[in-house]
Amino acid sequence: MARESETDDGVAAVERPIHATRGLVEMLLERASEAEPSSVNIVLDTTPAADFEANLDVDPSTPVLSHVYFPMAGRAVNDVFGIDLGTPAGRGRARFLSHPQGPAELTRRDDLAGVVLLAVPPWEDCLAFDRRGRRLPLTVVDAEPPVESLPE
Known part of the structure; x- marks a missing residue:
């Protein structure tokens, strides 16, 4: 179910709920907890519900x-040339970020994406935001995503 909100220019925008698998969310929260006091910044990808x-x-x-x-993945090339080889082209339009010292909102220092999942201590759940920092459901x-394998 979508809900309406108002954009910065006063135009109504439709917010669609963000869906994530429980396994993914649990893994992200565990990663954030293990990395504390450092922050985590991970590119996420989707699978169609079908x-x-x-x-x-x-x-x-x-x-x-x-x-x-x-x-x-591809970190050396990214560090030197600014090209992200770890994410296939056209993929990864979402990110997971952790803020070990808060706040529980996006900041100007965050890497943004179309959808951002954010976690803060005590690492019990994630919050979803759009790239403008508006909270999303x-x-x-x-459910487990289908098993993928590389072609032989």
Whole structure:
């Protein structure tokens, strides 16, 4: 279900709930806890709801945050040339960030994406935001994404 909110220019915007798998959220919170007092910044990606074996009770085209691209992949090239080889082109339009010392909101120093999941201590849940820092509803689903394998 979508809800309406007002944008900065006074125009009504429709906010769609963000969906994420429980396994992903638990892994992200664990990672944030282990990294404390350092922060975590991870690129996230989605799987269409239709690809899950379980019925998620949402439109089949609904993107569900389900996996990560680890920040170490391609790091040397990124550090030298500013090219992120760890994230396939056109993917990773969401991010997970942790703020070990707070605040529980996006800041100007954060790397932004279309959707940002944010966690703060005590690492019990995530908050969802759009790139403008507006809070979005987050629905955690009990479903495993399909198993992916590399072509031989």
